[in-house]
Amino acid sequence: MITFTKSLSKLIGHFEKFPGIGPRTAQRLALFILKQPESSIVDFSKALLEAHRNVGHCKKCFNLTSEEECEICRNTERNQKIICVVAETRDLLALERSREFKGTYHVIGGLISPMDSISPELLEIRSLVERVSKSDIEEIILALTPSVEGDTTSLYIGKLLTPFTKVTRIAYGLPMGSELEYVDEVTLARALEGRTNLI
Amino acid sequence: MITFTKSLSKLIGHFEKFPGIGPRTAQRLALFILKQPESSIVDFSKALLEAHRNVGHCKKCFNLTSEEECEICRNTERNQKIICVVAETRDLLALERSREFKGTYHVIGGLISPMDSISPELLEIRSLVERVSKSDIEEIILALTPSVEGDTTSLYIGKLLTPFTKVTRIAYGLPMGSELEYVDEVTLARALEGRTNLI
Numbered sequence: 062m063i064t065f066t067k068s069l070s071k072l073i074g075h076f077e078k079f080p081g082i083g084p085r086t087a088q089r090l091a092l093f094i095l096k097q098p099e100s101s102i103v104d105f106s107k108a109l110l111e112a113h114r115n116v117g118h119c120k121k122c123f124n125l126t127s128e129e130e131c132e133i134c135r136n137t138e139r140n141q142k143i144i145c146v147v148a149e150t151r152d153l154l155a156l157e158r159s160r161e162f163k164g165t166y167h168v169i170g171g172l173i174s175p176m177d178s179i180s181p182e183l184l185e186i187r188s189l190v191e192r193v194s195k196s197d198i199e200e201i202i203l204a205l206t207p208s209v210e211g212d213t214t215s216l217y218i219g220k221l222l223t224p225f226t227k228v229t230r231i232a233y234g235l236p237m238g239s240e241l242e243y244v245d246e247v248t249l250a251r252a253l254e255g256r257t258n259l260i
Numbered sequence: 261m262i263t264f265t266k267s268l269s270k271l272i273g274h275f276e277k278f279p280g281i282g283p284r285t286a287q288r289l290a291l292f293i294l295k296q297p298e299s300s301i302v303d304f305s306k307a308l309l310e311a312h313r314n315v316g317h318c319k320k321c322f323n324l325t326s327e328e329e330c331e332i333c334r335n336t337e338r339n340q341k342i343i344c345v346v347a348e349t350r351d352l353l354a355l356e357r358s359r360e361f362k363g364t365y366h367v368i369g370g371l372i373s374p375m376d377s378i379s380p381e382l383l384e385i386r387s388l389v390e391r392v393s394k395s396d397i398e399e400i401i402l403a404l405t406p407s408v409e410g411d412t413t414s415l416y417i418g419k420l421l422t423p424f425t426k427v428t429r430i431a432y433g434l435p436m437g438s439e440l441e442y443v444d445e446v447t448l449a450r451a452l453e454g455r456t457n458l459i
Contacts, residue, residue, distance in 0.1 A: 066315055
């Protein structure tokens with residue numbers, strides 16, 4: 062079996078650490094790097110460090126921003142009385158793409174998972190409770206993935222916040238365009254459980 | 261729609277340039293970068309530049325190496341009289357993974373494609389002809405993808421090299437484990453065309 066030169070193996074190793082990047086993709090990305098002009102590699106390195114240094118967290122909702130508060134928290138046209146709780150910034154971005162939600166967010170930074178030793182204290186839950194207790198919030202919408210960890214986290218937050226305000230959870234059910242026969246049984250069970258009146 | 265901070269957008273743009281990386285994956289990779297400690301970003305940047313500077317092409321077969329000649333060309337246990345022609349280093353690596361081939365390679369660096377203005381002169385075909393004409397080569401095995409470009413390149417190289425030595429092409433046919441009913445018609449046609457005697 063051919064072994065890579067040391068510096069190439071090292072680079073492949075770096076790419077393998079990225080989420081969702083397996084050994085084959087890591088290899089393809091590293092080979093792509095070798096084909097680029099040196100100037101674009103230098104640009105890329107700079108962009109990496111710059112983004113890492115400039116981008117921080119909104120002190121209110123923990124969304125990414127290079128200011129004190131993120132643009133959603135600063136936007137007066139958004140309903141500051143409704144907070145949608147998400148695990149990660151990418152979930153916030155997915156919700157923004159749907160253009161359905163006009164409130165604000167709170168990015169807790171993960172899900173409670175004893176298996177991965179992620180306890181509630183490691184997440185931005187305390188800051189959420191503080192935020193809710195200190196201002197006039199009408200509704201908390203929990204938008205966490207439907208999984209053991211997501212459900213645990215939803216329940217945990219729900220118990221803490223129901224004394225202060227209304228707490229809801231986004232619907233679980235059949236995804237649009239899905240064929241009922243191919244939908245997995247857990248989703249089907251959840252869809253049945255969550256059935257609503259037609260009229 | 262939420263806009264990213266400038267430095268984050270820039271970083272996402274860099275990731276989008278990688279092969280096979282779409283906007284969503286680019287976003288995920290960039291967000292991953294933000295979560296890393298600065299030291300690993302610095303390490304990654306260094307690895308990028310180091311690999312780019314240290315790794316060059318074997319002067320004989322154009323495989324990647326940090327020496328004059330790659331380890332396959334230097335390996336005396338490999339049959340130097342058989343050359344397998346591949347388009348890219350990643351194809352060479354795929355063949356090496358199969359552990360089936362014990363000869364040497366020639367990486368031409370792409371396929372002839374008038375649509376993308378890749379003419380034969382841009383590929384390592386001249387060096388291949390020189391290599392074959394100057395040494396005692398028993399067989400050239402063309403291992404290029406079955407596509408218009410692959411076939412064109414195979415034919416082009418075949419015409420140049422048949423005066424010197426035997427030129428063969430790897431088989432096209434049903435992939436192992438495939439269900440005949442799901443195999444596309446072009447593959448089926450090629451498989452029929454390439455049928456061999458059973459005994």
